[in-house]
Amino acid sequence: MQWKTADYAGWGRALRAHGRIARPERVSALTEALAEGGPAIGNCRSYGDSPLNDGGAAIRMTRMDRLLAFDPETGVIEVEAGASIGALLKLLAPRGWMPAVMPGTGLATVGGCIANDVHGKNHHGAGSFGQHVLAVTLMTAAGPREVSPASDPDLFRATMGGLGQTGAILSARLQLRTIPGQRMKVLETAMPDFDSFIAALDASKAEFAVGWIDATAKRKRLGRGILEEATLVEGTRPGPERKRKPVPFDAPNALLSRPVVKIFNRWYGSGVPDGGRKRTRALDDFFFPLDALSDWNRLYGKRGFHQFQCVLPADRAAALKEILSTIARGGIASPLAVLKRMGPGRAGHLSFPMEGYTLAVDMPARARVPTLYARLEDQVLAAGGRIYLAKDALARPESMAAMYPELEAWRAEAAKADPEARLATDLVRRLHLRSL
Amino acid sequence: MAETWIILGASSSMARALVRRLAARGDGVILAGRELADLERDAADARVRGAAVAETIRFDARDPACLAPILARAEACEGTVSAAVFVGSMPPQAEIDADPGLIGGVVTDSFTGPARVLQGLAPIIEARGAGTVIGVGSVAGDRGRIGNYVYGAAKAAFATYLSGLRNRLGRAGGHVLTVKPGFTDTAMTWGIEGMFLVASPDKVADDILSALEKQRNVIYTPVFWMGIMGIIRLIPERVFKKLSV
Numbered sequence: 001m002q003w004k005t006a007d008y009a010g011w012g013r014a015l016r017a018h019g020r021i022a023r024p025e026r027v028s029a030l031t032e033a034l035a036e037g038g039p040a041i042g043n044c045r046s047y048g049d050s051p052l053n054d055g056g057a058a059i060r061m062t063r064m065d066r067l068l069a070f071d072p073e074t075g076v077i078e079v080e081a082g083a084s085i086g087a088l089l090k091l092l093a094p095r096g097w098m099p100a101v102m103p104g105t106g107l108a109t110v111g112g113c114i115a116n117d118v119h120g121k122n123h124h125g126a127g128s129f130g131q132h133v134l135a136v137t138l139m140t141a142a143g144p145r146e147v148s149p150a151s152d153p154d155l156f157r158a159t160m161g162g163l164g165q166t167g168a169i170l171s172a173r174l175q176l177r178t179i180p181g182q183r184m185k186v187l188e189t190a191m192p193d194f195d196s197f198i199a200a201l202d203a204s205k206a207e208f209a210v211g212w213i214d215a216t217a218k219r220k221r222l223g224r225g226i227l228e229e230a231t232l233v234e235g236t237r238p239g240p241e242r243k244r245k246p247v248p249f250d251a252p253n254a255l256l257s258r259p260v261v262k263i264f265n266r267w268y269g270s271g272v273p274d275g276g277r278k279r280t281r282a283l284d285d286f287f288f289p290l291d292a293l294s295d296w297n298r299l300y301g302k303r304g305f306h307q308f309q310c311v312l313p314a315d316r317a318a319a320l321k322e323i324l325s326t327i328a329r330g331g332i333a334s335p336l337a338v339l340k341r342m343g344p345g346r347a348g349h350l351s352f353p354m355e356g357y358t359l360a361v362d363m364p365a366r367a368r369v370p371t372l373y374a375r376l377e378d379q380v381l382a383a384g385g386r387i388y389l390a391k392d393a394l395a396r397p398e399s400m401a402a403m404y405p406e407l408e409a410w411r412a413e414a415a416k417a418d419p420e421a422r423l424a425t426d427l428v429r430r431l432h433l434r435s436l
Numbered sequence: 437m438a439e440t441w442i443i444l445g446a447s448s449s450m451a452r453a454l455v456r457r458l459a460a461r462g463d464g465v466i467l468a469g470r471e472l473a474d475l476e477r478d479a480a481d482a483r484v485r486g487a488a489v490a491e492t493i494r495f496d497a498r499d500p501a502c503l504a505p506i507l508a509r510a511e512a513c514e515g516t517v518s519a520a521v522f523v524g525s526m527p528p529q530a531e532i533d534a535d536p537g538l539i540g541g542v543v544t545d546s547f548t549g550p551a552r553v554l555q556g557l558a559p560i561i562e563a564r565g566a567g568t569v570i571g572v573g574s575v576a577g578d579r580g581r582i583g584n585y586v587y588g589a590a591k592a593a594f595a596t597y598l599s600g601l602r603n604r605l606g607r608a609g610g611h612v613l614t615v616k617p618g619f620t621d622t623a624m625t626w627g628i629e630g631m632f633l634v635a636s637p638d639k640v641a642d643d644i645l646s647a648l649e650k651q652r653n654v655i656y657t658p659v660f661w662m663g664i665m666g667i668i669r670l671i672p673e674r675v676f677k678k679l680s681v
């Protein structure tokens with residue numbers, strides 16, 4: 001097995017690691033690589049340190065991406081964990097199927113989606129990614145082992161959202177959902193402020209809904225933005241293939257996030273009329289809007305950025321407004337933030353979702369950010385919410401037990417599956433997830 | 437008419453990328469390589485993506501006994517039989533310098549082994565009056581370099597072989613495409629220092645497919661390698677021998 005020693009980082013590029021990386025293309029090479037220890041990682045689309053193992057080894061799964069079986073009658077697909085969600089969507093959509101849950105980037109791998117039990121714009125109805133996983137195959141020293149909710153419920157639950165700590169996922173069996181075609185009908189409505197936004201999210205009957213917020217707006221305009229509600233509709237044309245615009249260099253600070261503002265202005269500045277605006281869009285254009293600009297994380301310059309994402313219980317919308325206000329007053333957030341309504345669906349002990357509202361905001365990595373983040377973290381704790389580990393780089397270990405009440409149960413399963421903590425990542429060590 | 441491809445070295449990442457594209461257009465594929473259990477997963481992948489047939493067969497360039505079953509399988513195919521060769525091995529030149537006994541293996545993997553199979557397939561292609569051979573060489577075969585001249589020599593031999601085969605099969609309605617990839621992001625190059633202008637296996641596969649459509653004879657992929665190698669070939673030997681390119 002070939003190893004390479006390299007610097008690598010999460011999507012936010014603020015936290016980095018240096019270490020040995022293997023990228024196996026066959027099961028035999030994966031087995032060899034695993035013998036040397038280290039977690040399996042995906043496409044490093046987590047923002048912070050969850051895919052990092054500084055000073056150790058890591059096994060990049062992106063070349064283990066084969067489709068092993070697909071039943072067009074039942075919509076069950078078995079796929080190696082390194083396959084990306086975007087590749088699955090592209091292949092399946094013309095056949096009338098798609099992954100039931102998809103995160104906001106098509107470049108996340110199936111393994112990464114399981115390990116963070118990701119959610120999509122349909123979480124309020126469809127639940128989390130792990131709820132559509134029928135079985136996973138974990139690599140063990142004795143060979144591949146299939147784990148399903150029936151065969152091994154505890155290990156299965158510890159693996160969904162389990163941050164890769166129960167073993168490398170070789171493949172997964174997923175229940176897909178049908179789609180009527182390859183187009184989305186999207187209704188965009190301007191939201192003048194936070195309260196109307198929450199009311200509109202609550203009232204929305206749409207299967208897919210996502211709010212884009214102007215995180216710089218304060219006082220009366222706090223929380224203004226655009227609500228996007230979408231339905232899948234018929235239409236065989238997938239739309240023109242999107243040409244990814246690359247970002248060829250690290251942006252100087254002056255340019256910071258200007259293109260991000262532009263993306264925002266596409267929604268906001270173009271003036272959504274009072275009655276709203278209807279558009280038909282291609283699937284990937286709606287699900288993965290940011291993928292249109294590849295490597296956009298470089299827009300934040302060499303120092304990188306952080307993302308703060310929290311979820312608060314449904315009756316704590318007022319606390320979320322306070323959090324948004326702290327962010328707006330903090331003055332360093334990117335102009336673009338995301339607000340979503342969540343349902344109760346979650347598949348694992350450490351799954352992020354809870355019934356309520358989730359807010360995600362990018363912040364360039366500046367000296368002031370840790371203090372601001374700590375204040376936000378306190379507000380989340382006080383409101384009974386939690387921070388999303390897939391995005392985190394700055395949370396404190398003391399917060400974990402309160403945010404993730406099933407932490408002990410998960411810890412026990414992870415210890416059983418990986419007693420020597422050979423799969424620990426920088427995130428797991430920073431937040432003391434595997435030990436007290 | 438149905439087309440079935442024999443893919444030698446099918447588990448390489450470039451082969452995988454090409455197989456996916458062939459499968460998507462409904463061709464049949466017979467995946468030949470050493471790790472049969474793993475190749476079965478590639479065959480499954482090809483099937484899910486639409487391959488009319490996806491089977492595996494053992495191929496080890498260093499084992500002449502593999503030849504007969506592959507040829508028998510090819511004979512049994514209905515319609516057009518085509519082949520693509522992705523085999524090759526590149527141990528570090530320093531290891532070869534220390535142990536010249538390694539040369540035989542490199543030459544067998546990169547030239548004689550695959551050529552033996554193509555030699556057997558040629559009459560089938562001639563008899564059917566159709567069929568394509570894709571031979572993946574390397575820019576390393578265009579000029580011997582201090583860093584990998586044994587591998588380069590084997591690939592040069594393979595390229596010369598392919599041009600002869602093109603001459604032969606062309607008369608019977610067949611076609612031979614020689615592919616010279618530059619640095620490609622594969623398992624073979626993972627971890628090698630000093631690589632630049634690295635292309636993805638997907639890019640190489642796309643270039644191969646469009647070259648097939650245009651019935652090209654020799655392509656560099658990505659195409660700028662044609663310019664780079666043009667310049668490198670023009671450097672006078674007396675200068676070149678002092679360079680460490």
Ligand SMILES: Cc1cc2nc3c(=O)[nH]c(=O)nc-3n(C[C@H](O)[C@H](O)[C@H](O)COP(=O)(O)OP(=O)(O)OC[C@H]3O[C@@H](n4cnc5c(N)ncnc54)[C@H](O)[C@@H]3O)c2cc1C
Nearest residue numbers: 042043044045046051103104109111112115118119164169
């Ligand atoms: C633009 C953008 C939008 C996003 N939108 C959303 C969103 O809407 N909803 C959401 O939930 N998330 C979202 N995310 C986060 C993203 O979905 C998750 O971080 C996801 O886990 C990334 O997948 P990855 O393959 O890159 O995994 P990585 O980031 O590489 O790894 C994440 C974790 O998975 C583990 N892992 C990866 N592969 C395996 C495997 N084969 N076996 C065992 N463990 C493994 C790693 O050890 C690590 O703990 C977004 C990210 C970006 C960049």
